[in-house]
Amino acid sequence: MNVMKRVQKQIDRTVGGFILRGAVTEEPVPFSEREGLVYKEYKVGDSWGKLFDCAWFHLTGKVDPAPGEPVFLKLDMNCEALLYDREGNPLKGFTNGSSVFGFMGYLGDPGKYYYPLENFTDGQGNVELWIDAGMNDLFGNVKKKGRIEIVEMVTRDMNMRALYYDLKVLRDLKIGSMKLDREAFRIYRKGLMKVRAIINRQKPGWVSEALELTEELLKTPSKLDHQISSIGHAHLDLAWLWPIRETWRKGARTFANVLRLMEDYPDFKFGASQPQLYQWVKDQHPGLYEEVKQRVAEGRWEVQGGMWVEADTNVSGEEALVRQMLYGIRFFQKEFGIRVDSLWLPDVFGYSGNMPQIIKKSGLDNFMTIKISWNDTNKFPHHTFNWQGIDGSEVFAHMPPEGEYNSPANVYFLLKSARNYREKHIDNRTLNLFGVGDGGGGPAASHVERIRRLNGTAPMPRVKMEFARDFFSRLSMIKEKFPSYRGELYLEKHRGTYTSQGWVKYYNRRMEQKLKTLETLLVQTGRYGEFKEEVRAIWKEVLLYQFHDILPGSSIKRVYKECLERYEALDKQTDEIFRHVTGQSPLSSEETVSLKELSAYNPLPVPLRAQRFTGQEYQELHLSPLSSTVRDAGSWKREASENNRMLENDRILVKFNRRGAIASIRDKKSGRKVLRGTANRLTVYSDIANAWDIFRFYRLLPKRHMKLIESRAFRYGPVREIVQRYVYGRSRMTQIIRLRDGESRLDFELHGDWQNNKKMVRTAFPLNLKTDVAVFDIQFGSLKRSARNKTKIERAQYEMCGHNWVDMNDGERGAALFTDSKYGFRTKNNTLDLNLIKSTNYPAKRGDLGLHDIRYAFFVHDGDHLAAKVDEKAMEFNTWIPFGKSSLDCGQPLFELDSEAITYSALKESEDSDALILRLYERNGREERVMLKINRSVESLYETNMVEENPVKICDGNRADLSFGPFEVKTIQILLKGSRSSEEKPL
Template identity: 40%
Template sequence: MPYEINRLKLHKAKDLLPRIRDSIYEPVSAMKVTAWVTKEPVPYSERNNGTRLELTPGDKWGNLWDCAWFRFEGIVPDAVAGHKAVLLIDINGELCLVDEEGSPKQGLTNINSEFDFSLGLPGKRVVDLGMSAAGEQVDLWADAGCNDLFGKYRSGTLKEADIAICYEEIRQLYYDFEVLLELAEHVAEKSARQERVIQSLYDAALMLEVINEETAQRAREVLAKELSKQGGDPVLTVSAIGHAHIDLAWLWPIRETIRKGARTFSTVLTNMEKYPDYVFGASQPQLYQWMKEHYPKLYDRIKERITEGRWEVQGAMWVEPDTNISGGEALVRQILYGKRFYQQEFGQEVKILWLPDVFGYSASLPQLLRKSGVDYMMTQKLSWNVYNTHPHHSFEWEGIDGSKVLTHLPPEDTYNSPSAPRSLAKIENSYLDRNVSEHALMLFGIGDGGGGPGEEHLERLAREHNLLGLPPVVQEDSLSFFRKLEQEKSRFQTYRGELYLEKHQGTLTTQARNKWYNRKMEKSLRELEFAASLLLAMGENAYPSEELEEIWKETLLYQFHDILPGSSITRVFEESLERYAAMHSRTQQLLAQTYAKAARLAGAGEGQAVVFNSLPWERNEIVAHQGKRYAVKVPPMGFASLAEAKLSTGAGEQSGLRAGERQLENRYLRVTFGQDGSIASLYDKAAGRESIAPGAAANVFTIYHDKGDAWDFPRDYRDAVAGRMKLEESSYSIDGHQVVMEQQYKFGESTLVQRIVLDEEGTTVRFETKADWKEAEKMLRVSFPVQVMTDHVNCEIQFGYLKRPTTRNNMIEFVRDEICAHQYIDLSQPDYGVALLSDSKYGYSAERNVLDINLLRSPSYPDPVADRAEHQFVYAIYPHRGDFIQAEVYRKGYELNTPLTVAESDQGTAGNTASFASLIQVDNPHVMVEAVKKAEDTDDLIIRLYETSGTFAETSVAFGVTGVEIEEVDLMENPLGKAVDRLTFQPFEIKSLRVKLG
């Protein structure tokens, strides 16, 4: 039968392909190999400082994460004369060849490297010497790492180091054969095109019983006819750009990422010399900054290709950050610093957000992008959804405020395309919007651990440019692609709301200490910028611009999507925690110095104290200073002298503040505890109603078995309860203006101590918690079943909130059980609600009337000691009359995370130079001032405000400083026009003002 005959023909061709590949190179001479091994990288100038080893293939040179400088020496033998000469080098690790100055020339990667082999082989082992004359000296140095692309140990032995002949005709034949073989499998079955391609492969195969350059040339002539056949008018054109997704830390430390960048980028530059059509793109200014610092010569070569237009700078953010957990202002700074770097270094205005691999996308992003001059977004991660297929590859993504950004998901569903015929066939067949679009994007190369495109990608593309049976493919930058796609935008659908990834919900909780530090850094930097801005308004220019930018950028680095989410190896978190502690300490030191100067300028004498409030509403609270308590009233975004505050001696029974064996009470709330320490009742005295569901217990610490990894926990975890933390001790006390219930719990080897605090005038119950967690593969959660009926939970995200369903009526709702929230999550009826507040937690669940918070989880991969440590965190419960908008729940979240600051005047000359007590005031309770900072390029102030409630709003903005000029700017601080007396906000709209001080 003809079908059987075709199967035989294809089988013969497939069997031949490995033989052709094995015939390309002929080793003719082994090189002398010397290595100098060190534990950490050393510069080229110190390359001889390590342990010296003479190596032959099979010799071990290192253990995981060892480094070495290799020297390869040899003489090209006579046998190479008249042929192209190459070096074949594989050290079972990553390697970067350098020039005589130590600057990277080309990256090599061991063949034995972890990768999805269906996408191609990750190894790079060939160094092209060209048509070298016999007798030419080979003397090369290379910087090595004893790890594969993904940080795995692969024997640490030298595999090969040979001078070899490259039979160019056979090499070309290999790619001719490979492309046509795949084409035959992806064109229409039994079509004339398929029949003729198969026949040509069979005819060529018959000529290759003996494979040499002569038979290869004859076989190529047979194949040339089919390779030269072009398509007609295309229904779909594929734009291809080289890519090398480089995780800034993951299964390797940050120090190795810097070297991965050098290896990858030097390989790109080498291949650009060989392939004139090659266009490559790379994101993340942080990576470019490292190249500039560590490899300046390489960086200059990159800049040349950028100027030429063959290297595209991508990304629009400082790194590719997690967008669920990172705070709103942090995301603004990601774009601000990212775009400014590209503009200052390369003169490039980046228009595309490049986030191929993050674990979900905040619904606030579209507005941040549009107000930063970023018009497009590229990702592919939604293809990882487990239960529901995202409905589009090309669409307009609409955020919570109504802003839209044109978004494309490459239909191949990968950023590691092999650029093979199967890639183009999949794009054409899988493109969900091909009925309205003629353009799709393909990202080709080896990624995650870097490496980028190899010769195989580029050789395939050269043959596929306009090959009959496949959609045509053109190598071009992604901006050119998006501009074509934009012409079709009017026919695309709109998708509104968050882009929820149906995987990796564990990353909202894993590595809790990193998440705690991230929140503290975001809040400390906000406070420091406000304090320094206050000084500017007082007439003292002591704004630490350079140091602030340095700290901000390192904070943004640790928001990378495998650091902040907790999905890296142990060493990454050991190093980041050490740096977090140093940065937090320095930020607090700068803050204390700045507020001390501000206290003096506010008129406080030496040693006198001033209370500062960086939030835009008046705060009436009790503050402690030098063992005394003061009742203070601090104006919005301003300060008040502690000397004028009322000294408080304690509340006592007359205030309604009471504590008993199983009860805490003030005049607003009464908390009753069960025998096991849980909350049996939270009675809202002001509203006259119970907040906890009848018969339920709240604040119960439940431990679940968690056999997942850093990314994912089992979806059925509720069916695998390991137990509950057992109450060991309980005590109560009245501490000044607080009543406190202290409880000590134990489970296994783990302990938890919690101070449950009710302030005299407090309307929240605060849970100040310290945990010594020693459990492996367990998850600790706490829940609050509340007496509220609603179909939606209100979740704070960056610059607003999302309503998410509390029902589980369909698969979309079922799979979105674990959700992200920042400072609050709330269940509200029109007349009443209960909010759960947090100072550092992000993973929640809200089903029916139960609010549940994920406190800790300790998976064993990729960090086998994840979260087995001491932790501290605070959460609070806030019952309230009215819904969460009427109750201004967002303010409670900010107050929990932004305490008042008391500072004593420094030793400078005292004097009241401040003619104001409040720097900024807004008169709408639903408008938040998120940031006050110095402008990037002037001494003006930048004020960032947003509407919090999802309604239209108006507000005036009053400044304590007189004679100011105000204009509205975008998020990049570019002018938009003069600001009016009253600002009008659309729902969730962000506005930025430039204030020129008089």
């Protein structure tokens, strides 16, 4: 047995056991209801539950230690557990040692086992404990069949413990010094040989003798000039390999564990992000939350990041990203009196090119991530840099060189931080985040013990425990010396997250669109204040599901079953608000209403043709901007047609082949061929990856096509329609293709039951043009990406994220794909290729099998995407229109704009008053001027930042001449006559 194991075995001495009784339930039971459960006796070695079961355990025993010797509970039940005090407050989180996290050996031991029994013992030595347990390890697995491993009373030899940590660190220092500092290596090798001899002899007083020697060895000075700012961390996924309700419990365990660690180590500092997590702890454990507030006030606990949750920034919409900031920043201000200054997104799967503007205009200056270090092809060139967005906004960014937010804070990782730092020629400071994350738990004593021993010990850098805020504050003083990087931070990994779990993406887009329409309508009708709290609560829940392992599709099946149920409830809740405001609920697509009774509301600042198909009838209303005013209307019955191989109108001629795919499209005005090959053939690729990823060479694997079994043609007056039925294996799909007179846009609907696992369904449109770029719609603007496939960077971008549209053009002609909830595109070889379905088996088993409803459109145009108004037309395709069966009185449009280059993302009431907030943005990437007119009695107009702070007066009255830079976003506060200003109602 090596000396370290010999020392480790002598730290603990068992002095007693417990009688263990437990009550197992499928879902959590509150502390106040635990005694009403039915209990049975368990013993060590018993298994007590299946995955995600919950249990209350009642432990009783008697302490009989040596006089003055503290006794500890030592617990490992192969699960996560939480110890409560007598009043029902969480005290300490426990984690099993046999964990998937632990098998990632380089990250360290996840186990947390001990708690002193001093406060649980009565005058006769009787001990009584209550423990809430969850049958899962950190990563949502049952380990060792869920057997109860250790339930003991032990005493602990703290000198032996200190010697054990000394030996572990010295062993690593010797290895780390081997190539970096030969002198230190010789010192450690010789010193450790002496320590081993002392331990092997074990003469009286050997522990003190060994400690004196190890302490002296740990004073060996380092020659490395590098400073690491180290902060305890517990990156906690709000759902992933466990359900959301388990995260509530993980949050309490993590926070409780950290608070106990702070009692043991006065120099220990910790930080946590995500106000949603704090809110859950506050709601369920107010006593624990007050302890957190106390530590924050003491300057030992850092509140991190500006977002409500650590949200995906690829798929989340523009206004949703602003609301993440709005609710996140304000939560920390209100609860802790702290104005955060950094965005904290360590684990998000790539970062939108407009994030710097959103960060900066939310009053934040800094940005921290780890994830771009995960690139699978090209190393990102920087660790510290000035990140510029598509509008020119700039934030200061740091990516810890360890490439890890679960740092074990050991020799290897801290040296990696110093040695790998790409900007070391500019400065010698980096950031380190240590602790057990993903599944929570946070740092253990072992992390802190290592850091204490590694501060400037050869060959290590200096390590200082401090807030990330302090690190950024010092480093940003010389930020002009660091390089700049412009545009998106594209992650060369996890490209499948643009498509996986199609229904969550569908509902996310639907709720984003529906909430925009609802808020606009509430403002115009003057009724926003009545529903302000309800709308805010809906928004916050939508933001929760934008967490970076929910919306991207990388969680287990249960997460999606539960969040889709909640999406449906939120959908109905918004309908109910519409009913209160308008006197009627929005019509479903199945409800039939005569054209005379039909009404609708247009939430866009441009005229809109609202279209409605009800099976046997097509209805359309031409609506004025921001209005329910109908300019024109029409209704046509469905009639059968004979030609199921062609769609034609005055603009384009579309021909289909016998397999149902598009054989050709001809632009009738110019006579040109739009396509250079067959288009919209539903192609099935093998998907051998998981929900995160797409196999790089999937196109080289055998592929199949869905088989056409029936095709029928119909006409609704100005609309031609072809209905196709397809099969593939056990899957059945119906595709509806429509073309309206006067339009060069083909609309596609795909409905059916997909039942073939490990497959990916795509559609493609090869274009008869040549271009090196594709233009992608992103939040508050657009982004040009290379459409070539020559360089390593271009080849790595074989799947890209787009929002409402993606366009390819050569300046004279082009085409675009519009989608209502699909985000994964390939734009190589002058082809627009869209990912429709991605069905995998992990993490969600049989993921994306089942029903699908998919909409997309192919738009043929002259000129480039700006001349063709692609963004405006795609917005019309995507906007949610509430139809009603009687007239809607929506009031006068609140605002008018004299430039179509400027549109809006939100019209709402201010968070702090009844002033109104209008968020405008320039969408074409050009400098623009616009006259804004407010159709109300206005006191004055102000410009604020995105979180409605720092109002600067623009003008008095209801008109303002505004100047916009390319893709600039402006938040306008409208103070109506008789309303309260934001200054009159502080946070």
